Amino acid sequence: MIGRPAAEEIHAEDLPQLITAVGRLRSREIEEETVTYRTWRADGAEIWLESVLRTVIHPITGVLDGLVAVSRDVTVRKTLESQLSALARLDGLTGVANRRAFDEAIGREWTRCQLAGAPLSIIMVDVDRFKDFNDRYGHQGGDACLRVVAATVGATIRRAGDLVARYGGEEFAVLLPETDLPGALAVAERLRQEVAALRLPHIAAGPGTAAITVSVGVATMLPAARRGAPGSEVLIEAADRALYEAKQKGRNRVVSAGPIDPLEPVPSA
Secondary structure, X not given: OOOOXXXXXXXXXXXXXXXXXXXXXXXXXXXXXXXXXXXXXXXXXXXXXXXXXXXXXXXXXXXXXXXXXXXXXXXXXXXXXXXXXXXXXXXXXOOOEOHHHHHHHHHHHHHHHHHHOOOEEEEEEEEOOHHHHHHHHHHHHHHHHHHHHHHHHHHOOOOOOOEEEEEEOOEEEEEEEOOOHHHHHHHHHHHHHHHHHHOOEOOOOOOOOXXXXXXXXXXXXXXXHHOOOOOHHHHHHHHHHHHHHHHHOOOOOEEEOOOOOOOOOOOOO
16 A cells, blocks of 8 residues: 555545545544445455544644554454345345335335336235135245245346335235336236246135135336326335235236326226
8 A cells, every 4th residue: 555545445435435534634623533445455355444533733833744544454344234234124034125125125216217217117916815825724834835925926036126025914016127017017927927837735715726826916107207296105006006906806817007197196907
């Protein structure tokens, strides 16, 4: 590091906070500041450093004479924090994202799709007659069923930006950024077929079937058309309404919410 500008050794995303801290120290607003940032070892490996920055005051003139930084490697701590943060966003039973992670993701993707003028789609998936399944096979059987369904739904999602989450109970949500309605319907039908193909025994499923199936609701909106109006909650409501209709029509099917008015949701069609 000797003879090289300090800024060269700091990750570009972390540099602004360090510049701000140094500015406050130089202005004598504060005498000490702690910053955490990424840098690189000589072998090119990225590490995290935590530096305590202190002002050095000339003992005679009393003016700022420089800054001293005492740094320590906190890479292990940051790695553990990252792992804990990831675990906090996973559903403990199924291993897919939890409701908290879904809420964060849909807010983030709504804003991104709004700026990009791109569509945003949601698929709501519910295991048919799951209460009957639990009554027949017990809660351990029900938990195993949810894990298999979650893994199957997750396997149908192929893009890095898509997200599968356990929305609650036996219901799952699939978030599909930059996906129009035909594309979302294709994904929905594929995951419905994949679950049915598992042929998980469910003798309480009712006439005509003896296996686990899912009902699916799909909704798509253009976030850019709803500036200043209620946003993602309307999209979720529309997908939920479509899911309810799929249940009413006999289960084990995909129903679209149909076209959604830019300002008001319309009944499923």
